[in-house]
Amino acid sequence: MKKLFIIGVFALFVYACGNEKKETTDDAAPVEDAQKKADPSYDTNRGEGKFKDVKLADKLDNAMALRGEKIADLKCLSCHKLTDEKLVGPGWKGATTRHKPEWIMNFVTNTDVMIDKDPKAQAMLEICMVRMPNQNLDDAAARDVLEFLRKNDGVK
Structure with a gap:
């Protein structure tokens, strides 16, 4: 409530001074800012690790998605929801898609x-404020979880 009040006072001040710049509280802003500040040689689309090119079929692999769902139930879904809610x-x-x-x-x-x-x-860490623990997934388990994520996103 106090934060909302401070934001309201700030917005009124900016408006009264004739500044038409709008302040936002979009959660995507820290991610976009981090990408702009990134080392230009760092591939923010791929990240840091051994996976350089992951080929995905157009059609969902249901067996992999089912295994991925079981892994997610055990290791992931206590901290993540299948919706867009944090x-x-x-x-x-x-x-x-992101x-x-x-x-x-x-x-x-x-x-x-x-x-x-x-x-x-790092930007997601700023938003969530909790460092994700390493779940020690091997490559096959990680690929199964990826397929489950695809299923969650509507791939058939």
């Missing part, structure tokens, strides 16, 4: 390094 970590809805498959695979298999080096991961 719980402890960000919601998963739209994750496969991030390249390589970035997702690198993040879930190389979590600590990604949080330390990747501007998008």
Whole structure:
């Protein structure tokens, strides 16, 4: 409530001074700002890790998605919701449209390094304020979780 009051007073001050610049509280802003500040040689679409090119089929692999759902139930869904709502970590809805498959695979298999080096991961940490623990997923488990994310995003 106090934060809302301060924002309101600030907005009134800006308006009274004739400044037409609008302040936003969009959660995507820290991610966009981090990408602009990133080292130009760093690939923010791929992230930091061994996955350089992840090939995805147009059609969902239901067996992989089912395995990924079981892994997510065990290791992920206590902190993430399948909607766009933040719980402890960000919601998963739209994750496969916001991030390249390589970035997702690198993040879930190389979590600590990604949080330390990747501007998008660091920006999400600023929003969520809790560092994601490394779940020690192997490559196959990470790929299964990626397929479950695709299913959650409507891939058939």
